[in-house]
Amino acid sequence: MMHPVQRHAYRNLIALLILACAGATCRANEPQPIGYVVDTVLVSDEDDVAENAGEVADEPANIAYLVRNGEKLAAVEGTEVFSGDVLSTDPDSTIGIAFLDNSAVTVRPGSTVRIVDYAYPARRTPTYVSVEAGRAYFSVSPRPDDSHFFVQMDTGVVEVKGTKFEVFHTKDSNGYTTTVAVTKGTVTLKPKNSNTMDIYSGTQMVMTVVSQNFANFTSGDTTINQKNLTKSEIKVLEAIAISDIEVTVSKKGKVKIKSVNKNIDGTKTYIKMTEFQNKVVKITTVITNSLGKVISVVSESKSGTKSKETDGSLYIKSVLKAGQTLGKVTIKDKDTKVRYKGVLTMLADGTQVEDAKSKNGARIVMTEKVNADGSVTKTVVKFAPNATQGTQLTKIISKNGATNSYIEIVSSTLLANGDFATISGSFSAGATAPLPPGAPHVYTTTTTVLVPDTTSVSP
Numbered sequence: 001m002m003h004p005v006q007r008h009a010y011r012n013l014i015a016l017l018i019l020a021c022a023g024a025t026c027r028a029n030e031p032q033p034i035g036y037v038v039d040t041v042l043v044s045d046e047d048d049v050a051e052n053a054g055e056v057a058d059e060p061a062n063i064a065y066l067v068r069n070g071e072k073l074a075a076v077e078g079t080e081v082f083s084g085d086v087l088s089t090d091p092d093s094t095i096g097i098a099f100l101d102n103s104a105v106t107v108r109p110g111s112t113v114r115i116v117d118y119a120y121p122a123r124r125t126p127t128y129v130s131v132e133a134g135r136a137y138f139s140v141s142p143r144p145d146d147s148h149f150f151v152q153m154d155t156g157v158v159e160v161k162g163t164k165f166e167v168f169h170t171k172d173s174n175g176y177t178t179t180v181a182v183t184k185g186t187v188t189l190k191p192k193n194s195n196t197m198d199i200y201s202g203t204q205m206v207m208t209v210v211s212q213n214f215a216n217f218t219s220g221d222t223t224i225n226q227k228n229l230t231k232s233e234i235k236v237l238e239a240i241a242i243s244d245i246e247v248t249v250s251k252k253g254k255v256k257i258k259s260v261n262k263n264i265d266g267t268k269t270y271i272k273m274t275e276f277q278n279k280v281v282k283i284t285t286v287i288t289n290s291l292g293k294v295i296s297v298v299s300e301s302k303s304g305t306k307s308k309e310t311d312g313s314l315y316i317k318s319v320l321k322a323g324q325t326l327g328k329v330t331i332k333d334k335d336t337k338v339r340y341k342g343v344l345t346m347l348a349d350g351t352q353v354e355d356a357k358s359k360n361g362a363r364i365v366m367t368e369k370v371n372a373d374g375s376v377t378k379t380v381v382k383f384a385p386n387a388t389q390g391t392q393l394t395k396i397i398s399k400n401g402a403t404n405s406y407i408e409i410v411s412s413t414l415l416a417n418g419d420f421a422t423i424s425g426s427f428s429a430g431a432t433a434p435l436p437p438g439a440p441h442v443y444t445t446t447t448t449v450l451v452p453d454t455t456s457v458s459p
Helices: 004-013 231-238
Strands: 035-038 064-068 069-073 084-087 095-099 105-109 114-118 127-139 148-151 154-161 164-172 175-184 186-191 196-200 203-210 222-227 246-249 255-262 268-276 280-288 296-300 304-311 314-321 326-333 339-346 351-359 363-370 374-381 391-397 402-409 413-415 420-426 445-451
Touching: 004 255, 035 255, 064 154, 084 095, 084 105, 105 114, 148 164, 154 164, 175 186, 175 231, 196 203, 326 351, 326 420
Parallel strands: 127 148
Antiparallel strands: 035 095, 064 069, 064 084, 084 114, 095 105, 105 127, 114 127, 127 164, 148 154, 154 186, 164 175, 175 203, 186 196, 203 222, 246 255, 255 268, 268 280, 280 296, 296 304, 304 314, 314 326, 326 339, 339 351, 351 363, 363 374, 374 391, 391 402, 413 420, 420 445
16 A cells, blocks of 8 residues: 555656657757756655656646746646746645756745746856745755855845755735745845845744835835744655756657655655656656655556555555556565455545455455545555454545554444445544554544455455
8 A cells, every 4th residue: 555645646746747848959949948847746866766667648637837928827747847937836736846957946835936037057147036925945956156046035035056945925914924944055045124144054034024015115124033943843844845856858858857855754755757759757656764664666657557565564566557447466464474365446536445365364455545635544454254344444644644643443344245344533633553453432534435345356
């Protein structure tokens, strides 16, 4: 069963680079792209990726939009980005741009970022990007002195040589508030109505400017407060943000993007993607746990997907052919040494079900469903041989990977038609240890998943 952050990447990144610049270097008379729209979970160094992937079919995505020359365009993954574009996200969207100079910007929910002037590295000139509203996390690769990276706001400018930081800019009836938080390196803040100051790694500045005339930016008092960032605050800033980007475009139009993403739960997601001639995408996703051990490898190809996962004591291998809803799954319980075989099923609502039996009739049923808010509900139900009820472990995992709920209950029943109905409850208790089977539990939500019958599947 896929890790939720990896599952998020897997579903949203299949289409990455489909619209990217096939042969863009040959369009000498046209403006050239300076980057590509990407999702917020990306790629590793090639040596870190364990398996090759094949071709992946296009998959629609619509998570934000960009405005170019007055025209509003869907910012799907792989969309070329040009100097002058404006990128906006809705309250539930987070996307990014991977630039050709190996820099990146992650546009947080409900935010707008304008690419004012971006010619580097084709020309050694300064870069200007404007945060017009909301939050944006920047990962800027080192630059020469004549080509610094500038982030503009109504209240001032941040000058960067190469570092990682977030800008949060808001405006209300009383004026402006701008927060600059640096997770690595040093930036220079140049307020419009105050003295220039440096902001160092692990610190943030909060600048409040009183203003009633927004058109001409006339201001009253300017207040600047500095604080040190805690390790938890730095982890939150870095989570679900594009960083350590490597972008290459060959003369024949082959585009490669590689990066690594730090997740809020201490895991890391690595993905390698390649697009060629606007048709072929190769993608491999690897997740390591907080100790650096690989817990998930997913290879996607035109013929389907292959997955290897570690979830607790369970080691899961699954194969799903393209265009089909049924595949094969093998599960090994490392504690009991019992091996299970069965089917992987994708239900109409997107729920993934892995159902397998051992030779002695014991059974494991796992489900994974992505909820409307981006969280993931995962269940693992274990049945003794020929049992009609099993012990179910339910985890509700937030969009950023943190475990919100974690509970064990006995709640799976064999239906008359041979299917199993599993009812999972959750409670908001933060990351907690599993409860013993049959322990009291508090429901805030209840969901039912019909699990296809695989009792006839030979192990």
